[in-house]
Amino acid sequence: MFYIKLLIKLSIILATIGLVACNTENDEVSVATPNSTPLVSIPVIIPTPTLALEKELERVQTKNVIAHIPQGTLSLASPKNPEHFDVHEDSSDSLLSMGPGISYSRLFRFNEFQVTCDICIEWIQVSDIEYHIRLREDVFWHDKIPISGRKLIAKDVVESLNRIKNNDWSSSSILNSLDMVEEIEESKVRILLKYSDADLLMRLAHGNIKIIPYELQSLKEGLRFGPTIGTGPWIYNENSVDRFEFTADPNYFEEGFPKVQEFFITPVSNENTRIALVLSEKVDISMIDYWSTKQLLDIEELELDVNYMYSSNDKPGNHFSHCSLNILPCIDINPNYSKGVLFAMNTSVYPIDDVHFRRYIFSHLDLNSYDSLSIGLPLYSKSWELSTKSEDTYTNLPELTKSKNYDLMNSANFERIDHTIDFYVGDYGDEYIDLGDNYFKMLTDAGFKIQYNVLNPKEYYQKVWIEKKYDISLGPKIPIDIPNSYLYGLLHSKGEYSINNHQIDYLDELIELQNSSNINREKHIIDIQRYILGQAFLFEPITDHVGLLIGEKIENYNPGVINTRNSESWHWSELAVSN
Structure with a gap:
């Protein structure tokens, strides 16, 4: 009966969503990915202590474990096919x-x-710019020609990192702080940086920074059409047709993983079809976008804290429940920090060059309606998140409260209010236009003279991000998911995409101070966010989220297990299915 009800609800949902104006084929932000993120000189930072994994080292050496036998088949409906198979070139x-x-x-x-x-197996930070990384001794390549299951060695790592670093791909910008990578032992590599980078490990963990066999990196035809030979938990079937077929690697180094024997990924461009496939139990998991997730959960906004989600008893009529309620099928939510809507102001042009005037603009945009006001910074830790409902945060600062009573009797202030402001909105979909229309109405109702301009994506990118010839803007942010790349590239005065066009030394100093792995980084990150909001530079009204429709066959699903940020994929190995 429950299944029948879900199918009935699906037909209602598909009719009401329509199915969401921004479908899968058109929902990607079409702005260029930065090729590099310029940085400035950074003070020397005390090295972090050795981070050794003693327990894992003992396990690898003893191999005293019980063998796990993967069981069952996991299936996923993904939004689209990749253009090719080169994991370094395609992001x-x-x-x-x-x-x-x-x-x-x-x-x-x-x-x-x-x-x-x-x-x-372990990494050691020798100095602020030098790292030594020791490799596991039990990692072997998949048993496929021409590699034939040989052991992973340091040369594979060195050649892979150099291949990424030395090319002009979007993935190359992820490793822009690397100066040199070299083999110092068969299972040990040395990395030298151009400058201190607190995000180095995050960069090396990014889904683009795959390690591939050194023999394949010299192929004249490249890797766009394979072969796909890795050391991961899944062996790819090169003869797959219409879907990607994988089997569990029997020699995988992580005991107990993957949980299932087979994994099938089917690209399905139509989101309605992906939803229906889960409800009809044809696939176990489906990816759905931000806007459809809101519709399916019947809520107005998505938040990082899932504890607020309504249960069917709290709010009758919900189409689906959040996975925190342990009712399948369910929807899990992942923030996608590399995508979002950004409202920004150009601090170098009149009348936006005055901080009090910018605050006056902010004070009419209903910012108190946000539980957590973001500057678009990719969050490495939940402790970095700035709650804007607490006493000492931006929406309750005296500066904003006073901004509502902007002194219009001052002739200079009156002239600013009377000056025409160009408001550029990027036409990246109905959601951008709708939000731009709302802000336009708020500002004109407050007495601002706004020249409202909707620009196509190419015009918007050129005027706002390249020429920086705008007053205020609303559009997608540059797709960056590494904190330092965002801070130095978008917020530092010398950044290539310094959208606010500021020349404030204090903010630059804050950004440089946070570039540390020590305990003070969290404090500096919070200070940067408060300063950006206090100066009314920019904010992110919408952070993109990825929805995951989880089917009934997934066993003991825990919310948050699937982590889509930074193109992570390990989570597929942790999922088990019922027979």
Whole structure:
């Protein structure tokens, strides 16, 4: 009966969503990915202590474990096919985390908000710019020609990192702080940086930074069409047709993983079809976008804290429940920090160059309606999140309260209010236009003279991000999911995409101070966010989220297990299915 009700609800949902104006084929932000993120000189930072994984080292050496036998078949409906199979050249999740790219390993991987070793056993920070990374001794390539199951060695790592670093791909910008990578032992590599980088391990854990066999890196035809030979938990079937087929690697180095024997990923462009496939139990998991997730959960906004989600008893009429309620099928939610809507102001032009005037603009945008006001910074830790409902945060600062009573009797202030402001909105979909229309109405109702301009994506990118010839803007942010790349690239005065066009030394100093792995980084990150909001530079009204429709066959699903940030893919190995 429950299944029949869900199918009935699906037909209602598909009719009401319509199915969401921004469908899968058109929902990607079409702005260029930065090729590099310029940084400035950074003070020397005290090295962090050695991070040794003693327990894992003991396990690898003793091998005193009980063998696990993977069982069952896991299936996923992904949004689209990758353009090709080269995991260094292509940065799409359709390849890296939902395609053949899941066959590869990395030096590190993400475990929720933490970075842990993947094919490494330990790492040592020798100085602020030097790292030594020791590899596991039990990692072997998949038994496919021409590699034939040989052992992973340091040369594979060195050649892989150099291949990424020395090319002009979007993935190359992830490793822009690397100066040199070299082999110092058969299972040990040395990394030298151009400057201190607190995000190095996060960069090495990114889904683009796959380790591939050194023999394949010299192929004249490249890796766009395979072969796909990795050391990850999944062996790719090169003869797959219409879907990507994987089998569990019997020699995988992580005991107990993957949980299932087979994994099938089917690209399905139509989101309605992906939803229906889960409800009809044809697939176990489906990816759905931000806007459809809101519709399916019947809520107005998505938040990082899932504890607020309504149960069917709290709010009758919900189409689906959040996975925290342990009712399947359910929807889990992942923030996608690399995508979002950004409202920004150009601090170098009149009348926006005055901080009090900018605050006056902010004070009319209903910012108090946000539980957590973001500057678009990718969050490495939940402790970095700035709650804007507490006493000492931006929406309750005296400066904003006073901004509502902007002194219009002052002739200089009156002239600013009377000056025409160009408001550029990027036409990246109905959601951008709707939000731009709302802000336009709020500002005109408050007495501002606004020249409202909707620009096509090419015009918007050129005027706002390249020429910086705008007053206020609303559009997608540059797709960056590494904190330092965002801070130095978008917020530092010398950044290539310094959208606010500011020349404030204090903010630059804050950004440089946070570039440390010590305990004070969290404080500096909070200070930066408060300063950006206090100066009314920019904010992110919408952070993109990825919805995951989880089917009934997934066993003991825990919310947050599937982590889509930074093109992570390890989570597929943790899922088990019922027979």
